[in-house]
Amino acid sequence: QVQLLQSGAEVKKPGASVKVSCKVSGFTFTNYYLHWVRQAPGQGLEWMGAITLSDGGTAYTQSLQGRVTMTRDTSTDIFYMELTRLRSEDTAVYHCVRERGGGLFDYWGQGTLVTVSS
């Protein structure tokens, strides 16, 4: 069955970086994308960007350009989202989300809480 299993909670200081992982299994990667979505406490959902599962191509939201990088490890089927120069406003739950090509969003990872605090 399809599974998106994320890494555990992180606590970081302002200015540091965080790398959240999402292990994907249960399906073949052709024509699928992995998106990253975050939700600050008490706030709405924010689309951060996406990576093509088959070839690693990426697209990021403009507001995070230069701070976010999405990568894949093809040997382990683990996908990563790294966010640098962390600020308190980056405190949020981060989710990986599968999209079947054509805009069909279906499976979500369980979420990873990243807390940025001095």
Add this chain to the structure above:
Amino acid sequence: QTVVTQEPSMTVSPGGTVTLTCASSTGAVTSGCSPNWFQQKPGQTPRPLVHSIHNKHSWTPARFSGSLLGGKAALTLSGVQPEDEAEYYCLLFCGGTWVFGGGTKLTVL
């Protein structure tokens, strides 16, 4: 940057019908915007309900339906149940990038 707008809150009586909408600052929402709808209850991960305007997932109750209405994406709940009280988010690809709406808090009262 594209802005996607939803009603901040709506209230409906049990058994009633309510329509939530989702507008894009780029203009009319079309099939090319690939509208998706999600339901989120407190403390839970968002649950996908509808994709590509009106297509439901296998787990989506029949009382939920998606459409295009007056240049917006719309989610209609017919025969609302108490358990439908939740936050509802739309997601659009209208401006060449994916953008979530701010969410609609639906109260069943």
